[in-house]
Amino acid sequence: MVKVLIAGDKFVTNDVLREALEGLDPAPTIVEAESNFPLDPLADIADVHEAVGDEDELIAALEGVDVCISHTMPFTQRVFDNAPDLKLVVIGRGGPVNVNLEAATKAGVIVANTPGRNATATTEHTVAMILTSVRQIAQRHSELARGDWRGDYYQFDQVGPELHGATVGVIGFGAIGSRVATIMRAFGSKVVVFDPYFTGELPEGISLVDDLDDLFRQSNVVTVHARATADNVGMIGRREIALMPENSILVNCARGSLIDFDALCDALDSGHLYAGALDVFPFEPLPADHRILNTPRLTVTPHLGGASKEAARIAARIGAEDIQRWLNGQTPKNAVNPEVLEGR
16 A cells, blocks of 8 residues: 655645545555744755755655655655655645755656646735835835824825836746736736746737846836746846836845845835835845845735645645556656656
């Protein structure tokens, strides 16, 4: 009988994972482990990134295990070296950065992810961040809660722009960026997109630009939805921000490595940018005295863009579907190293 380890946390919980696995046929033997995410923040552990959990505890839990479905556990070189029975690891997130993929492949372990699991949640969060930036909702709420009613915010030089008629630049047109673009069109915005990997047809009212600089020059609002790679670290810096029109807005709910945060703060301090919003940071958590937390017109949330009950359930469901494929002798749909199965 196949043995499956469900190794959830306090977001993608073991209860959620167990429920998703209930229909597997043949029914496996299930054992459990758990990390303390998000109460313990994501961190680099040995040779993997954005992980939470203990290598030794994971190795012990993997004894005799054929399949593991997890969210944040650290699947390091040492883990694969000490889990000889493991054949499939399913990670409930879009990018399995907490898995040493090279080590998994050498060990003959298939790794699958759950792309798009939080696309709707992150889209909704991004749109909320754009709206609160335009209207400065979070800042005005904080002031009013302190008893500070400021009529001067109704002055012409203080009020923000409208999204209707504005140009919104979307960097990355994948599952999240495409949804954000569609919603911005519904607000009456003109939408321009930069995505060198996009090859399909764009919906009516959304246009593609070939030069990222063109997007910055045109856009009253820029929202970032690119996946972090070694090639795009700091892709938005002083030069790019300077290209943006006066009183424009920059929003990043993607990855912290994509933006030069000092350049963003400087542009807000100088008044070149009207507002900004961040759900991701250069490192997490931020210390209480960090500059980002003290920059005017900058809305921040603690990396919550993908946090919804539905996102957790979707991750578990997609993962369970790939485990069923593996049980059926098929290649998991979302395998990121299918070459493991070549020649078998």
